[in-house]
Amino acid sequence: MNSFGRLFRISIFGESHGEAVGVTLDGVPAGLELDETSFEKDLGRRKSGKRGTTPRKESDTPHLLTGVFNGRTTGAPLTILFHNENTLSGDYKNLITHPRPSHSDWVAIQKFRGFADYRGGGHFSGRLTLGLVAAGVVAKKILGGKIRIESRILEIDNCNNPDDFPKVIEAALRSQDSVGGIVECTATGVPHSLGEPFFDSAESVISHLFFSIPAVKGVEFGAGFEAARMRGSEHNDPIISPDGTTATNNAGGITGGITNGNPVVARVVVKPTSSISSPQITLNTETGKPEELKIKGRHDACIALRAPVVVEAAMAIALCDLTLIAKSQRP
Amino acid sequence: MNSFGRLFRISIFGESHGEAVGVTLDGVPAGLELDETSFEKDLGRRKSGKRGTTPRKESDTPHLLTGVFNGRTTGAPLTILFHNENTLSGDYKNLITHPRPSHSDWVAIQKFRGFADYRGGGHFSGRLTLGLVAAGVVAKKILGGKIRIESRILEIDNCNNPDDFPKVIEAALRSQDSVGGIVECTATGVPHSLGEPFFDSAESVISHLFFSIPAVKGVEFGAGFEAARMRGSEHNDPIISPDGTTATNNAGGITGGITNGNPVVARVVVKPTSSISSPQITLNTETGKPEELKIKGRHDACIALRAPVVVEAAMAIALCDLTLIAKSQRP
């Protein structure tokens, strides 16, 4: 399904090289100030153009189609469109006969029996994350000033010094290759009691959204996978204050599936961009035999560079839904 | 919410030291052979009693309350109960005044304003995973023989030699401590085209269920977090056959959110058991000051030991729902 959320529901639609991509938000409270400038900062952070990101340039101007009146949300569904520009469809014609390794090309052909819009990845394109980022902007507004969500790149291609990231990316570009990375997202000021035991645990809901982001292949909270190498005596977070503050935060702010008042800390891994310029082996669907493929065109050498604001948006959307649900549960 | 799934929906209920825990399954096709013996193998694998697991013994006999007639499923909701026995409620009285670190005690008090059944963790107890395992048994039956799901422990407390795991656990027990681990789950024979782009990506749905399992703090697919240290040329999986087979499987069988016909491979990290016998610091909720807590009673030194069958069940439940959805999409 193209939608997610129980009270704050987000639905995305569109294709990379079609007319537009967009998002409809349901459950947005009436009265929030919102216009196109509200999105500038976060959309700017997502933009390509930096070294290591695709040179395709889009103005990425959000068009507030419905749900806003006199500069404020109306409470009705909020639809935001991003019209596509600068589409070079000629680049993508052979995706059908030569599905790119680790891309959606092959599964799209199978699942949609040859009818999918293949141009630029179509509906599978990372361009659809424009809708996620726009939804994140609205979610952050709903959450208000007390909850602060921030993301940063922890690691790229084995390097964890941000000052060295440009060098790492240059090296990848030189070898016509791509690199992956790890993004950490922290939400502070999150009240306790968000989330439910089991199926709607805060981790379940947040990870559901994180794994919706193209190229994310792992999600962890708090100590995460390191917990496998810790003893209970180390990993347990001693509660030291009546407000639930813990001395350590190996739980990443979530115990028993419920936020515990400490910062929610999550990390995601973003795989190296699947589109690389160096030659690769893939199937020729006409001959049924593998052969060499050389991908032309524009790609990010490291999509992790553009991921932090998308990850933040996903966190904001998840916390927004959980917050509205928790509100309905208070006496 | 206590339920999950769009076509195959599972709802769990119950408390560790109440009368029973259980599960209701909706969307089970009519005509499957099912009786209490169908659950023996998987419930046996979940059982405690091994070294490193709690000495609390339960018969864990499933009671098929509804939805089965003459030894076959009827198509109506299938409710399975597990009556609790051997409950020693005296052990748990001070969980209110001294919430155990990294347990659900403190959040349960907050979220349910003092009304939660605190005995043995109440509704948050790992005992609720009996319902998950039972649901997994039914899900595996629905998936049929072609899809095979298997789990194994990859690592415990930094050790990845299965032969050495008993020693590792003995050491933890001696130091009145607990250890975590990593479980890998592999599903082979999974057809392509399960899952949707974005919000119902196969990864989103599977991770949603994995993070419902108590103590799981991280989930990764294929190369997972290692992808951050790989180049695109290494990570990309060359497609080498018309059926979608890839030379490597760094994607863990899922590209663009959709299964690609290769084995689905996922790993979860299980944190060290929060209940440890050695003294810890926690809040005294009456004085509002931290003080030393010594937890008595029965606990697993390593819950990861009992996790594989639960992880398998979660995978089976997710794949079952995705399979039914995909079935509705075929022409």
Add this chain to the structure above:
Amino acid sequence: MNSFGRLFRISIFGESHGEAVGVTLDGVPAGLELDETSFEKDLGRRKSGKRGTTPRKESDTPHLLTGVFNGRTTGAPLTILFHNENTLSGDYKNLITHPRPSHSDWVAIQKFRGFADYRGGGHFSGRLTLGLVAAGVVAKKILGGKIRIESRILEIDNCNNPDDFPKVIEAALRSQDSVGGIVECTATGVPHSLGEPFFDSAESVISHLFFSIPAVKGVEFGAGFEAARMRGSEHNDPIISPDGTTATNNAGGITGGITNGNPVVARVVVKPTSSISSPQITLNTETGKPEELKIKGRHDACIALRAPVVVEAAMAIALCDLTLIAKSQRP
């Protein structure tokens, strides 16, 4: 699906002549006083035994299996069971070969391919409404004292004088026949702003639940079908007070899909009991030819008599979910 509701979710299960029928409620706030006596009044109203209702007697004692601790709800899923007694399965053996007209027998055979529990209607039985009534009791508690929900029988077999209903039913019994009726349900004290434009209009949600009640074949609000015979000048409800009070209530308390602060008034029609003692024509599924059927056993001559408390419960469940949703929407 066997479940309904976004924040207050009710799931039912069970069979008429199986071991039990029951219900699980999710989203019940913690701290409500609840024990078996809380259900006595409403379950008593649903009971058979009156003239015109089936002579099958059941104690209908609710068993609070989970979600209650020390006489209060815990916030965890609340499961209530009703064990079946007094089941005479011998009565129902020929439902397979001779599906009763206007009963679920034939569709149950088709949909569940012969595997449904056919005894006494199985999962389709009116006995499942025990779960609805129990859920209604909890919903009314959540709604609190301000909202009052009441139902009454308006009409039975063309007669609208309650004093004459016994005569009408006697007449039907004498002719080995059954009669239908109309039930009106009124909720007063309902605040404005419940419901959403379009798909979750208050009418949509309430009617969804009303049509879940076996034998309901029509639902109307306010003037209902009479509106087809009214002019706008007659049907329109003049607003006469700042609290939204209208001079008339032809809208039945709902405009634009949203409650308007006036009493919510709905009517449902309950068809005559399908089981009648006089001979009928039905299919012999073995010969494929129609033939005469004479139904033996116990039946209600007028199920409408037992419907008011079920209709009330459905109204309460709907208003409870809408109330929790509206709560999340307030600033």
Add this chain to the structure above:
Amino acid sequence: MNSFGRLFRISIFGESHGEAVGVTLDGVPAGLELDETSFEKDLGRRKSGKRGTTPRKESDTPHLLTGVFNGRTTGAPLTILFHNENTLSGDYKNLITHPRPSHSDWVAIQKFRGFADYRGGGHFSGRLTLGLVAAGVVAKKILGGKIRIESRILEIDNCNNPDDFPKVIEAALRSQDSVGGIVECTATGVPHSLGEPFFDSAESVISHLFFSIPAVKGVEFGAGFEAARMRGSEHNDPIISPDGTTATNNAGGITGGITNGNPVVARVVVKPTSSISSPQITLNTETGKPEELKIKGRHDACIALRAPVVVEAAMAIALCDLTLIAKSQRP
């Protein structure tokens, strides 16, 4: 919520005098032929311009924004926009101070705390049914040729002779008033086994959608409210053929909540248009006192005239979702 459906999900958005109204459809199979002409017939039937409908003229051209490629559906979300033209916002300024009786004006002010777009009813406008009709066109395509859905007006203002309807409407117009009506919708060729016992009974799902249509205040199936005046011996439908055909169809094609293979027959009542030209009493929200209101502008004297195609669309949407669900249930 602005969305409905489990496998075929429809989401609507937009405002009467904003930029556009529209719909996103999720779960549309890939490969259906679809272009703007596919919608002409049904949109034409919904159009105003006939005597008795508002003289506001719109071209109502659907704009296929996403989900279609090379003239066929892609399997990705299908978004259809209708840009608004010919909006005269000046007409609607006093809706805030003088909410129109039986309109959404007053509840919109309350629910959205003064922030709703009030122009022409905003998001509550009947114009949003363009999205329903467009969704109905796609649903009918998915259902294929075997299922035929047709609607007709049974009654307007007490008159049930279609030839006399123009006279009836003229009379209403002359007295500056409006009239209501009853629409019957019949679906033939519907296979058995659609729908579920209880909460997703075919009646529940269909009525949920019918009551989403503005001005619908009652829904009945088969004999409907007449069932209250029938004996069981009259109302019961004898099954006379192995395919489930019944001699009569008082059940309206649905027994036990499940379609039984006979035509699905439903009727809805459409209230008289709330906007009438003759003076009415309403609240002056500034003084808090009732006073006379005279509504200017363009309105339908009888919205029932435009309802048949909308009712058909709702039926098609419901049957489409139920059909996809049933497909997933077959062995």
